[in-house]
Amino acid sequence: MNRTIIALLIAIIATVTIADQKIGVPVLIGPNFWNIRGNFRVMAVVNIHTQMSVIKLPNGKFLIVDTIDLTSDLKSALDRMTNNGANIEAIIGVHPFHTTYFKAFYDAYPTVPFYGTPRHLRVVKDIPWKGDLNQQNIRNKWNPDVEIRLPAGAEFVNPQPEDNHFNSAWLFHKPSRTMHIDDTVIYADEDSLVLKIFGIKKGDMIFHPKIDPGLYNYPAAPFEFRDWVLKVIKDWDFDNIVCAHLGNKLGGAKLKLNQTVTAAEPLFRKLSEKRK
């Protein structure tokens, strides 16, 4: 590519902002469930967002799901919600590769128990983790308001290679009918030029582009994943999905996820053939 084309591409990319809710501000999605968007830039300029959620449990304490840049404004907001952290029940990480901001949260709230994916425990050594989400008893810790499941057909403990961000634990909060899903599912809540280049338009929901190599390397894996998603659709009465990238699907999320699975059928077949 010559310099002019590269400059043009950068100019196009630089115009992109995926602007839904305000960065770093807790937004109430449903009863006792707040979502907070964070900045996450690829190629330094395209802001594809990342997220955290805050859940108020029946005991009055707060469960923090994922972490984003802990700005002083966000710290103040969390301190106000949680009596300076005294009412934080736990901080958990559900995506193996969303690890960057945990240390800052630990420094801010050092007495709060932290739980992560097995990769969090391997990579963020400064935190005395209390357990990992590969353990069923940890996933069940905040039942019945909160349920956590691990997708079938994909590696959760040690996903390889390092850019395979497909898999994450899925969390469902019953009172707000909201699922918190990191990279596995992506929802475009705005149109943008860059997304158009990749054929994605406003209102599209897709599985993460790393679905291959994200799924296990045997022919049944794509169908194990598909059937697992269909079971989630059947079991969990959700209406919203908050997604790490790019934005949130608020209302009608069950129908949309069901359509996404149906539309992905040719992809599942192709990935299965490839694995024979």
Ligand SMILES: *[C@@H]1O[C@H](CO)[C@@H](O)[C@H](O)[C@H]1NC(C)=O
């Ligand atoms: C999901 O879509 C299938 C068709 O692909 C349909 O039979 C089923 O009823 C739908 N389920 C829900 C919960 O929308």
